[in-house]
Amino acid sequence: MADKGFDPMKLMRDARDTGMDAWAKLMLRLTGSHQYQRMQGFISKPTLLAIAMFRKASDSTMGGVLGNLNMPSREEVLQISQRLTHIEMALDDLAAGLDQLRRSAGAGAGAAASKPQRSPSRDVPTETRPVSAKDA
Amino acid sequence: MAETESAPGMIEKLSTMFDNLVKVTTTKAPIAQTPKQAIWRLNKATLYRYTPVKPAEERHRTPLLLIFALMNKSSILDLRPGNSFVEYMVNKGYDLYLLDWGVPGPEDAHLELADYVLEYIPRAVRKMKQVSGSETFSLLGWCIGAMLSTLYASLRGHSEGLKNLTLLTAPLDFTDKEEISLARMTEERYFDVDRVLQAFGNMPAGLIDYGAKMLKPVENFVGGYMRLLDNLDNTKVVDSWHAMNTWVNDAIPLAGGAYRQFIVDFYRGNKLMNGTLTIRGEKVDLKNLKANLLNVIAEDDHITPPCQSKRLMDKVGSADKLELRVPGGHIGVMAGSGASKGTWPKVESWIAARSD
Numbered sequence: 001m002a003d004k005g006f007d008p009m010k011l012m013r014d015a016r017d018t019g020m021d022a023w024a025k026l027m028l029r030l031t032g033s034h035q036y037q038r039m040q041g042f043i044s045k046p047t048l049l050a051i052a053m054f055r056k057a058s059d060s061t062m063g064g065v066l067g068n069l070n071m072p073s074r075e076e077v078l079q080i081s082q083r084l085t086h087i088e089m090a091l092d093d094l095a096a097g098l099d100q101l102r103r104s105a106g107a108g109a110g111a112a113a114s115k116p117q118r119s120p121s122r123d124v125p126t127e128t129r130p131v132s133a134k135d136a
Numbered sequence: 137m138a139e140t141e142s143a144p145g146m147i148e149k150l151s152t153m154f155d156n157l158v159k160v161t162t163t164k165a166p167i168a169q170t171p172k173q174a175i176w177r178l179n180k181a182t183l184y185r186y187t188p189v190k191p192a193e194e195r196h197r198t199p200l201l202l203i204f205a206l207m208n209k210s211s212i213l214d215l216r217p218g219n220s221f222v223e224y225m226v227n228k229g230y231d232l233y234l235l236d237w238g239v240p241g242p243e244d245a246h247l248e249l250a251d252y253v254l255e256y257i258p259r260a261v262r263k264m265k266q267v268s269g270s271e272t273f274s275l276l277g278w279c280i281g282a283m284l285s286t287l288y289a290s291l292r293g294h295s296e297g298l299k300n301l302t303l304l305t306a307p308l309d310f311t312d313k314e315e316i317s318l319a320r321m322t323e324e325r326y327f328d329v330d331r332v333l334q335a336f337g338n339m340p341a342g343l344i345d346y347g348a349k350m351l352k353p354v355e356n357f358v359g360g361y362m363r364l365l366d367n368l369d370n371t372k373v374v375d376s377w378h379a380m381n382t383w384v385n386d387a388i389p390l391a392g393g394a395y396r397q398f399i400v401d402f403y404r405g406n407k408l409m410n411g412t413l414t415i416r417g418e419k420v421d422l423k424n425l426k427a428n429l430l431n432v433i434a435e436d437d438h439i440t441p442p443c444q445s446k447r448l449m450d451k452v453g454s455a456d457k458l459e460l461r462v463p464g465g466h467i468g469v470m471a472g473s474g475a476s477k478g479t480w481p482k483v484e485s486w487i488a489a490r491s492d
Contacts, residue, residue, distance in 0.1 A: 013366065020362070024354035031350050032317055034326075041326035048328070051335035074242075081243035085179040089255060092178060096262055 149369045156374040160364065164386075165378040168211035170222045172234070176263040180238025183260045185267060186222060190229040196491035198299055199231040199268040201261065203281035206252070207344045207390040209383065210236045212471050213278070216379045221470055224480050228488070231268050235260045240391045245337040247391035249398070250416040253287045261296055274300035274487055275427075278470065279440065280398070282306030286408075286448070290425045291418055300490045301427040301454075302483060305466050307440040309447045310406040316441060317351045322403050329399045339395040341387040351438050376473065383471075409447060422451040429457040430486045432479065434469035458486065 030036055063073040072080070176183035188195060202222070204210035213234065214222035225232050235257065240247065264273060275298055277285030282303040289301050313319040321327065332339065349356035360381070367373040390398075407413035413420040429452055433442045442461070449459050462469055462479045469479050 016362070020354060020359065024352070024359070027353045031353055032320065034320070037320060037323065037326040040321075041328075045328065045331070048331045048335045052331065055335065078243040081241070082246070088178055089259070092176075092259055096259075096266070099266060 152371060153368040156368050156371060160374065160378045160381065163378075165216065165375070165382040167216055167379050167382055168214045169217055170214050170220060170226060175233075175267055176260060178256060178259060180240060180244065181256050181260070182236045182238060183263055184234045184236060185264075186226050186232040186234070188229075188231060189226055195229045195231055196488060197270060198272055198274050198491040199233060199264055199270050200225065200274040200276060200487065200491070201264055202232070202234045203257070203275065203277045203285055204234075204237075205278065205280035206237055206284075206394060207280070207339070207341065207388060209386050209388060210234055211386075212383050212467065215383065215471050216375070219376065219379070219471070219473070219476065221475070221480055224476065225484065228484055230487075230491070231270075233260075233264045233268075237388075239388045240338055242337050245333070245392035248393035249284070249287065252284050252394065253291065253415055257284065257288045258292055258296060265297065270297075272297040272299040274298075274302070274491060276302040276304070276483075276487075277306070278304040279466070280307065283308060283402075286422075286425065287415060287420055289427055290420050290422055291415060294424060294426050298427045300430070300487055301425070302430040302432065302487060303445070303448075304432045304470060304483075305434050305437055305440045306431065306445045306448065307402070309409045309444050310403050311409060311447070312441075312443045315443050316403075317438065318347065319403050321347060321350075322399050324404060327399075329396055333392040333396060336389075336392075338389040338392045341389045344390060345385075345387045348439060380467075380471065409451070422448070423453040425452040426454055428490050429454040430483065431457070431459045432469070432483065433459060433461050434464050434466060435461055436464060437466045437469070439466040456490075460486075 059074060063075070066073050171187040172184040173187065174182050175185050202210070202213055204213060214220045217223060222232060222234070237252075237256075261273065265271060275285050275289065275293075277283070283306055285301060286303060286306060286308060289298055292298075293301070310316060310319055313323075322329070332343070336343075360377075364374065364377050367377070401407045401413060405412070408420060408422070411419075411421065429449075431445055431448055433445045434440075435442060446459065449457055460482060462482070464472055464474070464479070469475065
């Protein structure tokens with residue numbers, strides 16, 4: 001009964017949590033300080049410069065190799081991708097415009113349905129094609 | 137007697153702990169499980185519509201669009217069954233949509249905030265309005281998603297039928313730089329944003345993750361694992377931890393152009409609050425934000441402290457606006473264990489009152 005309240009694991013956990021709290025506060029003060037940020041900047045500058053130089057060198061070497069093999073360079077592939085996105089946007093706008101037209105034509109047809117039917121003319125059946133699942 | 141009962145119990149407990157340890161170290165938790173359909177795509181972005189669970193006549197008339205940040209996956213909004221904001225809102229009868237930004241590649245390094253605000257969001261809104269048949273809509277943005285939503289609401293919201301805007305932990309005001317740890321980290325004298333982008337094109341996910349974790353290094357690098365260790369025999373807690381850990385470690389890069397603007401125009405220039413921000417030549421005037429506004433501020437947020445969101449209330453042109461302060465951190469406020477009884481009902485009831 002006496003040792004029912006005694007839990008060595010809990011004691012250890014409490015001690016650990018207290019230690020971690022103190023550690024967290026210390027680290028927060030350290031990483032939040034201007035000195036720490038200055039050190040980070042100091043370390044990162046040469047690293048970033050080296051990465052940028054390596055990237056430039058590899059791009060130029062690979063560009064030459066790919067050019068000799070009649071293959072598009074990285075830059076060209078990226079440009080194609082960007083142009084595809086622009087085409088995608090234009091298509092999206094076209095699809096939305098068509099949808100708008102279809103709706104207004106549908107509304108017009110709905111209004112016309114309540115009026116006496118005219119004889120079919122050439123310009124009427126444009127909206128009669130079935131709408132595919134893709135259109136929806 | 138007690139010993140004979142505890143031995144099998146101990147073996148079972150050890151077995152559970154072992155199984156849980158294997159699970160969290162070797163698998164990814166299944167997240168974002170709520171049924172949805174992709175209804176629109178543009179480049180890497182996808183607009184999803186969540187499958188409604190209520191018949192049309194019982195649903196709210198105004199659809200709701202969710203927009204999350206650019207540098208983390210939107211699956212946090214639909215973390216796991218039983219702890220998913222998306223699931224909660226679908227069950228409450230919303231016609232719910234999610235604009236997922238996808239993962240930018242090197243070809244997207246040029247994308248700027250203008251592209252997201254003036255090209256992607258308006259097109260996604262157009263598609264949502266077409267599918268839902270509603271001319272008005274509600275928008276909910278979280279973190280940078282809230283910032284993008286604010287810009288969109290100021291520039292296009294009024295003309296495109298934005299009725300209700302909910303912002304969660306929106307980083308908009310960068311006046312108090314000493315209070316904002318990330319602002320200190322990205323000060324010009326310490327952080328050369330152009331050199332980073334020259335090296336990588338986009339801002340790498342690893343660097344963003346490192347920066348965010350260094351705001352509370354011990355809690356993020358050690359504390360989380362200690363919590364797991366303490367609860368390894370509790371499968372429910374482990375599953376929750378696993379889902380969150382899967383999401384946290386699935387960060388994505390941020391398009392270089394947008395990141396540069398975010399640092400230079402927002403963190404350093406505070407241009408939105410100063411009224412000097414222009415997006416593709418258009419001045420962003422917060423007075424043009426006229427939608428009903430709910431501004432949710434997390435009181436213990438160390439990534440977007442409350443000072444970054446509160447001043448917005450005085451700047452917007454909304455007649456119906458409310459600032460809601462909730463306990464919790466940047467992510468916990470919406471994805472923590474208490475969110476389903478704290479933040480979600482408050483946000484939902486505010487939107488519901490303005491959705492029919």
